[in-house]
Amino acid sequence: MNQVQKSGHQCSFFGKYGRCKEAAESGSQLCFWHDPEADKTGDDVKTRLEERAGKGLPMEGFILRKANLDNVNLVNHGSGKPYQLVNCDLSRASLCNGHFYRVDLSGSRLLKANLSNANLHRANLDGCNLLGVNLKNSLLDHVQWGDRLYQEREAAANPENAMALFEEAEESARNIRRHCENLGMMRTAGHFYYQERVFHRLQMPKYSRQRVFSYLVDRVSGYGESPLRVVLFSMALIVFCSFIYLFTGVQGGDTVVRFSQNQDLFQNFRYWLDCLYFSVVTFTTLGYGDLTPLGLSRIVAACEAFTGSFSLALFVVLFVKKMIR
Incomplete structure (x- = not known):
């Protein structure tokens, strides 16, 4: 008899992988992972998350704000596909020394999350909100950053908030660029330096002299990144x-x-x-x-x-x- 049968009802969360198969919490329509009111600050959350990942089911939309996940190991050592922790809220979560080799974190919110000394080798960070994320001494080789930063996509969908989003995008690009430079990843650092300058230009008044000149520098040299x-x-x-x-x-x-x-x-x-x-x-x-x-x-x-x-x-x-x- 599974958890749903024991509790009497199933979690009401529904995402791109279908409905969550976990049992809902008592007095709630959502399971422990999707309930924003559930306490995720306990020391047992890391172990529970590792056990949940071991089931091989997609982990989508998990609310893990401020969770203590230091040393969490989400590497699938079997022959199956990498674990998926997609579209999750990991804002201000502590993920120090975490193991995320090839983990799919696409679409997750990593706002001011602490990923220092984490292994993000070949991880998928496409569409993640990386504003203020701490990547100090993290392994960032072959990370899938995606074609566009989260704020850039949001600016296209919400033009009325474009200026604030471009400012956040510039800050995110600068943060990633600095960490890549410290790791000697100069090619990736150059890519984010270019994005940083583009986002800075987009904050300038339209058709202003500074913006036109910045655009010409971009067209001619890619802000010094394209011979x-x-x-x-x-x-x-x-x-x-x-x-x-x-x-x-x-x-x-x-x-x-x-x-x-x-x-x-x-x-x-x-x-x-x-x-x-x-x-x-x-x-x-x-x-x-x-x-x-x-x-x-x-x-x-x-x-x-x-x-x-x-x-x-x-x-x-x-x-x-x-x-x-």
Whole structure:
């Protein structure tokens, strides 16, 4: 005879895995794990949770606020799939030295939870609220952080609270980035640094000078985290300027290289290749002198040369930064 039969009624909690199969607490419609009024601060909660995990059933929506779960072991040592502790409330819970290898914690609330010295290797933290979580000395290798932070998703669904949520998202990204830097996980740290800067930008007044400038820095270099963006920006600028030179004209000896409707397509294409060559040598500040700008082309060439010298220096800095990491 199971617990439900003994108590007379089943827990009324219903989630994505169906209805909870635990027996409801006396005087409540919810079981011990789902009842927010049940005392979870006792020393026996850790043992009970480990025993519950051993049943192999999903642990969804558990209310474990402020629970003392130090040294809890939720690693499935059998051949089955990892334990699931999904969409749970672990706010301010003490999870020090916990073992969460491959545990699915997706969607859980870890607000100011203490996960210091915990093993989160390959754990799934997708959609978790990680605001203020303590990850000091935790093992964070191959953690599944998800594509977006919890606050970012909430901001998309609640635009009226977007500013406060972006501020929380920035704080969460900064916290994770610092812990990853301390662990030498520079690639993950770089990812969260980028997110930190994006969330900071989204808090700026729309169309303000600071926000526009921050957006341009993002597009050009990914806030210093993407040398590839610098390369793509450089290539796009070179091609763009080549078309300007084609229509404004450059001087090559006695010939003016310029687009004309009176010329056939092949000749205009050859002139564009000459302009592309001129754009490359201008961007890289080589300046061979075989082609010279005319009229408005001189202003464009000066701007391109300045931008090119800056972009090349930026690429070298970012590339070396990535290599050192």
